[in-house]
Amino acid sequence: MRPEPTLIASDRVIPNAATSAMDGQIKVDRFKAVWVIGHGLAGLVGVMFFAQWDAALMFLLLCAVTICAGHSVGMHRLLIHRSFDTPRMVEYLLVWLGTLVGMAGPLGMIRAHDMRDWHQRQANCPPHPSHAAGFWRDAWWQMCCVFDLRSPPTNRD
Ligand SMILES: [Zn+2]
Incomplete structure (x- = not known):
């Protein structure tokens, strides 16, 4: 029998007295930028x-499996929200497929999701976590930058 999940997303971000959702700035994350741009250039x-057509079909198949089954189902619905129950080995497989998307490992995805979720529940949400910029600027921010809070909340894993 699997243990019950102890924390839901909204319980995992604990603001301190100095935390303000708006008091921060968008900064280039060099590692993230090199990772994303490097993979994009290598792909080009x-x-x-x-x-080759068979390589293009394999690309589409692997995108569907890793993004849909891994990222959306394994990481988001299962690992982060505990929306359904499944045998442990299926969970490991789905989460592993989610890591192949290249955004982050399981803990990094939980933290990123919970911080975005926390920001979006505040009275005022800055443009980075609210996706309030135009398409290209938001793509740049999401793929190559971080919103760096001056006094960030604590993440409980
Ligand atoms: Zn979610």
Whole structure:
């Protein structure tokens, strides 16, 4: 029998007395930027010099499996929200598939989700976590930047 989940997303972010959802700034995360841009450029080079239909079909298949089954179902609905129950090995498989998306590991995804969720529940939500910018700016912010709070809340895992 699996133990009951102890914390839900809204319980895992604990603000302190100095925490303000608006008191922060958007900063380039160098590691994240190099990771995302490097993979994007490598993908473009691969498409330009080694384009093949079977490789394109494999790309689509792997995107569907990792993004849909791994990220959406495994990481988000199962690991973060505990929306359903499944045998432990299926959970491990789905979460592992979610890590292949390359956004973060399980704890990093929980923290990122919970912080965005916490921001979006505040009376005022800054433009980075609320996706309030235009498409390209928001894509840049989400893929290559972080919203760095001056006094961030504590994350309980
Ligand atoms: Zn969620």
